[in-house]
Amino acid sequence: MTDHWKSAAWGGLGGAAFAFVVLFGAIRLGFIPGNDAAMHNYLMAHPGILMDMQGELQAQQDDATRTAEQASVDKLGLKAFFDPRVAFVTGPANAKTSVVEFFDYNCPYCRASVPALKSFYATHKNARFAFIEFPIKGNDSTLAARAAMAARKQPDKYLAFHFMLMNEANIVDQNLLFDDAKKAGLDVARLQADMNDPKIDMSLTAAHALADAAGVTGTPVFIVNGKIREGAIDSDLLSKMAKS
Numbered sequence: 602m603t604d605h606w607k608s609a610a611w612g613g614l615g616g617a618a619f620a621f622v623v624l625f626g627a628i629r630l631g632f633i634p635g636n637d638a639a640m641h642n643y644l645m646a647h648p649g650i651l652m653d654m655q656g657e658l659q660a661q662q663d664d665a666t667r668t669a670e671q672a673s674v675d676k677l678g679l680k681a682f683f684d685p686r687v688a689f690v691t692g693p694a695n696a697k698t699s700v701v702e703f704f705d706y707n708c709p710y711c712r713a714s715v716p717a718l719k720s721f722y723a724t725h726k727n728a729r730f731a732f733i734e735f736p737i738k739g740n741d742s743t744l745a746a747r748a749a750m751a752a753r754k755q756p757d758k759y760l761a762f763h764f765m766l767m768n769e770a771n772i773v774d775q776n777l778l779f780d781d782a783k784k785a786g787l788d789v790a791r792l793q794a795d796m797n798d799p800k801i802d803m804s805l806t807a808a809h810a811l812a813d814a815a816g817v818t819g820t821p822v823f824i825v826n827g828k829i830r831e832g833a834i835d836s837d838l839l840s841k842m843a844k845s
Contacts, residue, residue: 667829670816674829677814682824683731687807689753691760692729698843700728701824703735703808703817706745706766706773710833711821715767717836721843722760728843732763734805735812735820743805745773750804751795752787761785 682701683690692699702718704711722730734749736742745766752759762785766773769781782789795801812818815829823830825842834842 670829670831673814673816674824674827677811679824679827681811681814682733683729684807684811685753686804687811688731688733689749689756689759689763690729690731693727694729696727696729698725698728699730699824699826700839700843701731701733703733703812703820703822704767705734705736705738705742705820706749706769707738707742708820712767712769713833714821714823714835715764717834717839719764720836721839725843733808733811735808735817735822736805737820741772741774744775745778746805747796747801748778748782748792750801751792751798752782752785754795755787755791758785758787762787 679699679701682688683699688701700718700721702711702714721728734746736746749759749763749766752762762782765781765785766778769777771777773781779789779793782792812822815822815824817831819831821831821833823834823839823842825839826845828842828845830842
């Protein structure tokens with residue numbers, strides 16, 4: 602039995618078990634007749650009911666997750682996300698609008714959000730931004746995060762480098778990384794030396810610890826004016842979040 606087959610089999614069993622639990626709960630609550638014949642006839646007449654119930658349960662679980670994440674963010678306070686030991690921070694400290702992003706340079710959903718974020722940054726000079734490297738997609742992502750963190754020591758070049766990496770179509774590996782660093786105007790030799798600074802390790806550890814405390818497990822995650830949202834965003838959604 603191949604690993605793929607085993608995985609599919611266990612997935613099927615898991616789905617069947619879940620459907621059974623949902624069905625049993627519906628019977629207990631009186632939504633579905635309890636005897637075999639009546640239940641069979643009811644389900645044959647309403648084949649979508651289990652899908653609807655599963656969808657509703659998933660929605661409730663998602664709501665619970667979002668509520669827990671928001672509670673974690675509220676408990677931490679925004680100041681934790683604008684710590685320069687963790688994030689590249691730009692914009693006035695007293696800004697009314699704030700945007701935090703946890704990202705991975707090889708995350709396709711992070712890349713899909715770049716046009717919205719870049720446009721918002723360009724048109725909201727009075728907003729405060731925190732860019733938090735959160736590499737979760739392997740060694741190439743960790744290397745890219747280390748380079749971006751090292752680029753903070755050349756702060757006037759950081760954002761050009763950041764958006765250049767984010768606009769790449771291919772995996773950001775070592776060769777592409779330093780090519781983009783040169784194009785962004787960074788002193789590449791200095792960047793490479795700064796990447797070995799032990800403080801980079803501390804920053805990476807702090808970023809992961811902050812993510813854990815906030816309930817962040819994937820990328821991208823945005824916190825706009827203190828409200829957390831997972832997943833890719835477009836300009837309309839980002840503007841709506843900033844106004845809420």
